[in-house]
Amino acid sequence: xxxEFAIYVCxxxxxxxxxxxxxxxxxxxxxxxxxxxDLGHSFMIGDSVRDAVAARSAGCHxxxxxxxHGSRQHEQYRACFxxxxxxxxxxYEAVCRIVDYVSVNGKGQEK
Numbered sequence: 001x002x003x004e005f006a007i008y009v010c011x012x013x014x015x016x017x018x019x020x021x022x023x024x025x026x027x028x029x030x031x032x033x034x035x036x037x038d039l040g041h042s043f044m045i046g047d048s049v050r051d052a053v054a055a056r057s058a059g060c061h062x063x064x065x066x067x068x069h070g071s072r073q074h075e076q077y078r079a080c081f082x083x084x085x086x087x088x089x090x091x092y093e094a095v096c097r098i099v100d101y102v103s104v105n106g107k108g109q110e111k
Contacts, residue, residue, distance in 0.1 A: 006031060006034070006035060008020075008027040008028075008030060008031050009027075010022070010026075010027055022048075022050040022051060022053070022054040023050055023053045023054055023057070024054065024057065025054045025055075025057040025058035027054075028044065028054060028055065028057075028058035028060065029058055032058070039058050039059040039060040040059055040060070042060040042061065043060060043061045043062075043063050043086075043098050044058075044060050044061070044062055044063065045063045045064075045065055045091060045094050045095070045098075046062065046063070046064065046065070046070075047064065047065050047066075047067055047068040047069045047070035047073075048064075048068075048069040048070065048073055049064075049073050049076050049077050049080055051064075052064060052077060052080070052081060052085075053080075056081075061086065062081065062085070062086070063086040063087075063088065063094050063098070064077045064085065064086065064087045064088070065087075065088055065089070065090050065091055065093075065094050066087065066088070066089050066090070067089075067090050067091070070087075074087065
């Protein structure tokens with residue numbers, strides 16, 4: 001069950017040097033504060049290594065989906081995050097597996 005839902009967007013370009021553009025975790029940290037999220041028990045699903053780096057920098061569990069950029073970055077993702085890194089075919093599968101995991105184990109494991 002989704003308790004909170006919000007969309008956060010970085011309006012800046014790559015040369016703006018802001019804190020909210022990935023690889024930096026600014027948007028994730030803003031969402032965590034605004035929505036009162038415990039990032040150590042949160043998962044961030046993305047389709048790139050940049051998403052995963054931002055997630056890890058913010059303290060949450062990165063998950064790669066093999067849609068869009070994810071299919072081209074799978075090997076790089078595994079090299080960065082190891083063989084136990086969470087990788088799924090698409091968003092639906094990722095969400096289902098995370099929900100299954102949390103229902104069995106409680107919150108996401110602390111980092």
